[in-house]
Amino acid sequence: MKRAWIIPFITGCSFTMFSAFSHAAQTVNVSGAVQRPGDLAWQPGARLLNASIGAGVADDAWYQGAALLRKSAIRDQRKLKHGILFDLQSAVVNARATASPETGDLLASWHQRVQNMPVTGRVSAELNPLKQYLTEFNPLLEPDDQIIYPRRPSQVRVMGAVQQDCVLDFVPARDPADYVAECTLHEAANREYLYLVQPDGKVQSIGIAYWNAEDAWIAVGAVLYVPFEPAFFGPSSSEFNKEMATWLATQYRLTGGYSE
Numbered sequence: 553m554k555r556a557w558i559i560p561f562i563t564g565c566s567f568t569m570f571s572a573f574s575h576a577a578q579t580v581n582v583s584g585a586v587q588r589p590g591d592l593a594w595q596p597g598a599r600l601l602n603a604s605i606g607a608g609v610a611d612d613a614w615y616q617g618a619a620l621l622r623k624s625a626i627r628d629q630r631k632l633k634h635g636i637l638f639d640l641q642s643a644v645v646n647a648r649a650t651a652s653p654e655t656g657d658l659l660a661s662w663h664q665r666v667q668n669m670p671v672t673g674r675v676s677a678e679l680n681p682l683k684q685y686l687t688e689f690n691p692l693l694e695p696d697d698q699i700i701y702p703r704r705p706s707q708v709r710v711m712g713a714v715q716q717d718c719v720l721d722f723v724p725a726r727d728p729a730d731y732v733a734e735c736t737l738h739e740a741a742n743r744e745y746l747y748l749v750q751p752d753g754k755v756q757s758i759g760i761a762y763w764n765a766e767d768a769w770i771a772v773g774a775v776l777y778v779p780f781e782p783a784f785f786g787p788s789s790s791e792f793n794k795e796m797a798t799w800l801a802t803q804y805r806l807t808g809g810y811s812e
Contacts, residue, residue: 580592581697583698584810586609587607589607594693600691600699601690614703616751619700619702620679621699624673629671635788636799637667643784655740655784670803679699706721707722710732710735714737714741715737718734719808720734729765741778741780744761745758749776755798755801756768
């Protein structure tokens with residue numbers, strides 16, 4: 553027997569209905585830490601809050617690390633991935649010609665790593681259902697949107713121009729440089745700044761050298777990307793590390809809150 557629930561929501565001054573059926577032509581999928589995982593039928597005018605209510609977001613869901621995956625974002629993210637792969641391949645050749653073999657090997661390993669990463673279509677969104685009652689945090693849904701609610705992790709990840717990823721215990725109010733200090737930097741690392749990728753996908757550059765050190769609030773599940781020295785990337789030197797951080801922001805599983 554088909555089950556369906558119908559949820560009213562306000563669009564301007566009118567009410568529209570958002571329903572869920574087992575066989576819908578266009579759907580939105582909600583999974584993870586929710587009471588009713590599965591497909592919700594998409595209709596024009598459906599908004600993010602309707603999906604949150606329809607799925608019944610669990611009390612222990614980790615809103616900040618939740619992910620909205622959107623098909624319309626895939627094309628641009630695929631282009632970003634291809635550009636990063638091209639720059640990494642060029643940097644491998646440059647490093648092996650001018651630097652140590654170890655640097656070339658690290659860059660080659662990152663080329664393979666990015667190659668293996670999926671194009672997720674993750675887009676920035678406020679996934680706290682309470683905040684979604686405000687119009688500015690309650691955008692329209694698109695057909696085939698996927699929303700995943702993880703549970704809170706307990707880690708911060710340091711990656712990039714390091715000997716290997718460091719998955720460290722989250723400590724409230726800890727300085728970014730203190731996390732990085734626990735991870736062995738590679739000789740190819742730029743030691744003046746890093747990129748902070750928050751679990752909601754927001755990215756910012758932070759100075760960590762003695763002359764430009766900046767304070768920054770780091771959330772549990774954050775990724776600290778240690779950039780490579782720009783000299784390896786030729787014409788792309790000024791943009792590569794920023795683009796890499798932007799790419800990592802789409803890789804929501806790096807936060808550690810996802811069980812799959």
